[in-house]
Amino acid sequence: MKIGVVVFPGSNCDHDCEHIFKDVLGQSVEMIWHKESSLAGLDAIVLPGGFSYGDYLRTGAIARFSPVMGLVKEFAKGGGMVLGICNGFQILLEAGLLPGAMLRNKSLHFICKDVSVKVENAATAFTGACQPGQVLKIPIAHADGNYYTDPVTLAAMQANAQIVLRYCTPEGKSTPEANPNGSLDNIAGIINAAGNVLGMMPHPERCAETILGNDDGKLIFLSMLESLKKDKKPLKMVAG
Amino acid sequence: MTKDLIAQHNLTDEEYQKIVGILGREPNITELGMFSVMWSEHCSYKSSRVHLRKLPTTGPRVVQGPGENAGAVDIGDGLCAVFKMESHNHPSFIEPYQGAATGVGGILRDIFTMGARPIALLDALRFGGLDHAKNRHLVKGVVAGIAGYGNCMGVPTVGGEIVFNDIYSQNPLVNVFCLGIAHKDKIFLGTAAGIGNPVIYFGSKTGRDGIHGATMASDSFDDQSEQKRPTVQVGDPFTEKLLLEACLELMAGDLLVGIQDMGAAGLTSSSCEMASRAGNGMDLDLTDVPRREPGMTPYELMLSESQERMLMVAQAGKEDECIRICKKWDLDVAVVGRVTGDGILRVRDQGKVVAEIPAKSLADDGPRYERPYSPPAYQDMLTNLNYDALPDVKDANAALLSLLESPTIASKRWVYEQYDHMVRTNTMIRPGSDAAVVRIKGTNKALAMTVDCNSRYCLLHPYEGARLAVAEAARNLVCSGAEPIGLTDCLNFGNPERPDIMWQFVLAIEGLKDACEHFKVPIVSGNVSFYNETNGLSIYPTPMLGMVGLIESVEHTMTQWFKQDGDVIILLGKTKEDLGGSEYLKVLHHREQGSPPFLSLETEQSLHDFLLKVIREGIVQSAHDCSDGGLAVALVESCISGPAERRGAVVRLSLDALRRDALLFGESQSRVVLSVKPEFADRVLKLAGDAAVPATKIGTVGGDRVVVEVEKGQWSEGCRIDLTVDQLYDRWAFSIERTLNQA
Numbered sequence: 001m002k003i004g005v006v007v008f009p010g011s012n013c014d015h016d017c018e019h020i021f022k023d024v025l026g027q028s029v030e031m032i033w034h035k036e037s038s039l040a041g042l043d044a045i046v047l048p049g050g051f052s053y054g055d056y057l058r059t060g061a062i063a064r065f066s067p068v069m070g071l072v073k074e075f076a077k078g079g080g081m082v083l084g085i086c087n088g089f090q091i092l093l094e095a096g097l098l099p100g101a102m103l104r105n106k107s108l109h110f111i112c113k114d115v116s117v118k119v120e121n122a123a124t125a126f127t128g129a130c131q132p133g134q135v136l137k138i139p140i141a142h143a144d145g146n147y148y149t150d151p152v153t154l155a156a157m158q159a160n161a162q163i164v165l166r167y168c169t170p171e172g173k174s175t176p177e178a179n180p181n182g183s184l185d186n187i188a189g190i191i192n193a194a195g196n197v198l199g200m201m202p203h204p205e206r207c208a209e210t211i212l213g214n215d216d217g218k219l220i221f222l223s224m225l226e227s228l229k230k231d232k233k234p235l236k237m238v239a240g
Numbered sequence: 241m242t243k244d245l246i247a248q249h250n251l252t253d254e255e256y257q258k259i260v261g262i263l264g265r266e267p268n269i270t271e272l273g274m275f276s277v278m279w280s281e282h283c284s285y286k287s288s289r290v291h292l293r294k295l296p297t298t299g300p301r302v303v304q305g306p307g308e309n310a311g312a313v314d315i316g317d318g319l320c321a322v323f324k325m326e327s328h329n330h331p332s333f334i335e336p337y338q339g340a341a342t343g344v345g346g347i348l349r350d351i352f353t354m355g356a357r358p359i360a361l362l363d364a365l366r367f368g369g370l371d372h373a374k375n376r377h378l379v380k381g382v383v384a385g386i387a388g389y390g391n392c393m394g395v396p397t398v399g400g401e402i403v404f405n406d407i408y409s410q411n412p413l414v415n416v417f418c419l420g421i422a423h424k425d426k427i428f429l430g431t432a433a434g435i436g437n438p439v440i441y442f443g444s445k446t447g448r449d450g451i452h453g454a455t456m457a458s459d460s461f462d463d464q465s466e467q468k469r470p471t472v473q474v475g476d477p478f479t480e481k482l483l484l485e486a487c488l489e490l491m492a493g494d495l496l497v498g499i500q501d502m503g504a505a506g507l508t509s510s511s512c513e514m515a516s517r518a519g520n521g522m523d524l525d526l527t528d529v530p531r532r533e534p535g536m537t538p539y540e541l542m543l544s545e546s547q548e549r550m551l552m553v554a555q556a557g558k559e560d561e562c563i564r565i566c567k568k569w570d571l572d573v574a575v576v577g578r579v580t581g582d583g584i585l586r587v588r589d590q591g592k593v594v595a596e597i598p599a600k601s602l603a604d605d606g607p608r609y610e611r612p613y614s615p616p617a618y619q620d621m622l623t624n625l626n627y628d629a630l631p632d633v634k635d636a637n638a639a640l641l642s643l644l645e646s647p648t649i650a651s652k653r654w655v656y657e658q659y660d661h662m663v664r665t666n667t668m669i670r671p672g673s674d675a676a677v678v679r680i681k682g683t684n685k686a687l688a689m690t691v692d693c694n695s696r697y698c699l700l701h702p703y704e705g706a707r708l709a710v711a712e713a714a715r716n717l718v719c720s721g722a723e724p725i726g727l728t729d730c731l732n733f734g735n736p737e738r739p740d741i742m743w744q745f746v747l748a749i750e751g752l753k754d755a756c757e758h759f760k761v762p763i764v765s766g767n768v769s770f771y772n773e774t775n776g777l778s779i780y781p782t783p784m785l786g787m788v789g790l791i792e793s794v795e796h797t798m799t800q801w802f803k804q805d806g807d808v809i810i811l812l813g814k815t816k817e818d819l820g821g822s823e824y825l826k827v828l829h830h831r832e833q834g835s836p837p838f839l840s841l842e843t844e845q846s847l848h849d850f851l852l853k854v855i856r857e858g859i860v861q862s863a864h865d866c867s868d869g870g871l872a873v874a875l876v877e878s879c880i881s882g883p884a885e886r887r888g889a890v891v892r893l894s895l896d897a898l899r900r901d902a903l904l905f906g907e908s909q910s911r912v913v914l915s916v917k918p919e920f921a922d923r924v925l926k927l928a929g930d931a932a933v934p935a936t937k938i939g940t941v942g943g944d945r946v947v948v949e950v951e952k953g954q955w956s957e958g959c960r961i962d963l964t965v966d967q968l969y970d971r972w973a974f975s976i977e978r979t980l981n982q983a
Contacts, residue, residue, distance in 0.1 A: 012394020054478025
């Protein structure tokens with residue numbers, strides 16, 4: 001597979017995402033500079049974490065105007081697979097590819113620590129390798145991860161099983177105490193209605209190797225590769 | 241030049257006469273400003289240089305020693321670790337957020353200027369007690385500033401240390417350590433070689449901030465210091481991130497001759513130092529220097545300490561490619577001069593020459609002082625302590641809980657959770673163990689890092705204190721499975737014009753020298769911060785150390801917390817009656833007195849050799865150094881500091897002829913708490929015997945309580961610690977958070 005990792009000025013998890021797909025999972029990776037004018041030949045796109053444009057304004061508010069975002073929107077509209085992690089999630093919200101917005105963490109502090117998240121929907125292209133209800137330990141590292149949306153949108157997302165990951169206790173209960181940032185409905189990750197764009201605040205790329213003491217995050221990437229493989233099958237038949 | 245103007249520039253009459261001698265005339269105001277910053281204590285090391293020469297700076301691994309932007313040590317595989325530590329104390333007191341943030345920014349630039357990608361930051365902080373609102377404000381501001389800058393840059397803050405003592409109330413310390421990885425044959429230096437080569441400015445625009453920052457950092461504080469706020473720079477980590485990526489892209493091509501960041505003394509220091517290192521001169525034209533506002537004078541342009549700026553000397557003909565790369569990263573860039581052969585730093589503005597000074601005279605020929613030194617009269621009062629007048633501990637449970645919630649010992653979780661300590665996905669050991677460990681991608685190696693200094697020991701005996709700091713730093717690395725390979729120092733002291741302060745400095749250097757020579761750990765970079773005093777009250781001497789260790793094989797990485805119930809607890813080393821200067825005496829008896837603990841470098845070295853051997857043999861489950869709070873605190877930390885499960889322990893100690901408090905809380909050196917699987921216990925004890933390292937089986941891991949039985953000795957009553965793990969954890973884990981939230 002060929003994975004594109006978008007590099008905005010201020011992205012800082014771009015190398016980490018590249019490392020996972022290339023060195024850990026053996027895929028080919030293309031780093032996409034934010035002024036790029038073509039996304040041809042890519043199977044999936046990752047918007048990595050970081051502080052795009054310094055995030056001196058609202059997080060992701062400037063990055064959505066980057067030239068590459070027009071292409072990312074087209075790619076997503078055509079059914080292309082897009083994963084936004086942390087700042088990438090924030091950018092997807094600002095760009096309108098996912099509903100809702102991010103508020104400052106309830107504590108007003110940047111928080112970096114392991115949290116537990118429950119896979120609420122294991123039937124997506126990003127979670128297919130997980131068991132339904134499986135609890136993953138994944139670190140968060142953000143100051144603005146307090147997800148918010150209006151009640152109508154929230155109800156629709158709940159009804160469509162678009163809430164893919166929820167903060168929970170290690171036992172899998174979504175309690176207020178298990179919510180690190182005040183996020184609405186303990187939301188840690190959501191998917192669009194079409195099922196090809198996922199945004200998540202936790203960083204799966206930081207826990208996808210045993211040497212770092214935890215490889216729960218690898219399931220997200222393996223799920224993506226699995227579903228890309230399925231999609232690719234008909235193409236192969238035509239080519240053969 | 242009026243006398244007032246000369247004094248305002250912090251120059252003595254004698255220094256001014258030396259300037260007149262060099263120029264053969266009176267300097268103009270721009271030249272006076274340039275001399276004043278370059279000859280400041282901060283830039284010229286005029287009081288310290290004669291002593292710094294004594295430090296060991298060479299060794300088989302040293303690729304770059306002191307004198308460049310940072311030091312570099314060979315770690316094999318064609319790579320080297322590039323590291324340095326710097327202080328940003330004065331600015332952080334005046335404006336904690338920006339002061340700390342720009343401290344991080346400055347040290348990051350020092351590292352990537354060398355061609356290394358920064359992969360780890362550590363911070364050593366000193367504050368006054370948290371019962372004062374002002375100190376709480378400083379802690380919150382400094383931590384937020386470090387987080388704001390480091391997190392945005394995407395360089396993980398993987399560790400550090402924080403000590404609270406009221407002596408730092410009017411003069412907190414912010415020392416930042418950074419380490420990067422570079423290819424050994426692609427190290428870049430700050431040199432302006434090649435006559436005719438273009439000098440290129442890139443990064444942020446120049447503004448009026450930070451003018452005379454270096455001079456401020458070379459002066460004591462008084463009640464008016466708040467007015468120095470304009471000398472503090474304002475950080476822009478986003479631009480620094482662009483600068484980092486642009487630099488590494490420039491360095492990947494065959495374009496550069498030399499490069500240096502504009503830190504203290506800005507354009508003046510970068511230009512004259514690069515020229516002087518190459519034995520050349522430089523013609524600078526300020527007309528094209530990017531600036532934030534019109535009307536800036538040459539004086540302001542040459543002295544501004546605006547952040548996120550660099551000066552590079554490119555190969556002639558490669559200007560356009562350099563400019564293209566800078567523009568790709570949206571940076572300001574301009575050719576501002578040429579390298580010349582006449583040794584003169586010549587500055588023009590709008591066609592007029594505004595300064596003309598031999599580059600070497602600014603960079604290297606500043607004044608040198610061999611300042612007088614002698615021990616202070618109060619030194620004996622500090623060391624003489626009548627222990628018989630201090631009652632031994634009665635309630636060991638209560639004493640232990642008080643120590644665990646003392647902010648110096650309590651968990652720093654509230655702090656490090658605000659730092660991104662995992663970005664770059666190398667962090668194998670996160671903050672909270674004896675040392676931080678990061679893997680080196682593309683190899684099977686890892687690096688361990690620690691910052692250490694017990695400044696109370698240094699106050700009580702500067703020579704012993706410095707030796708103890710080296711020993712503790714090395715012990716922390718060894719407990720993590722690493723062999724110490726290099727050191728950077730950040731020497732924070734009071735006013736060097738006072739003989740008692742200079743005495744502290746000279747003795748500390750001797751101590752550093754002796755310990756580093758013994759452990760064969762070279763000092764490859766460093767920084768001196770004098771004038772850490774306010775209204776005549778000096779800080780404790782604080783020679784902060786940042787030590788780096790190499791783990792040849794990542795499987796040999798070790799952590800401090802107990803791993804499994806049933807494991808055997810072994811104490812390495814001997815407990816003596818070392819209460820002097822202990823955290824116990826401070827917290828329970830309100831005394832900061834006595835002689836610091838005894839240290840034998842030979843004993844320490846055999847402990848390290850033994851520990852590395854058993855860790856590499858794979859027969860150790862955990863290893864934790866005994867330091868602040870002694871054996872009892874080390875045991876509890878081994879029980880409760882792990883990232884996963886917390887465990888209890890049952891321990892039996894024999895008192896022999898010691899005081900109870902000395903046994904439990906004394907800070908005897910060269911001691912480590914090990915846990916090993918029962919089947920390996922005998923082997924570890926036998927190997928310890930062979931190595932002549934004292935080793936005693938003292939207990940077993942397990943249960944939900946920490947129980948320490950102290951058996952009666954010759955003339956003392958025994959005592960007992962018996963507390964639940966949850967109770968201990970609650971006191972230790974949330975102490976700082978609770979205190980900070982009170983206002």
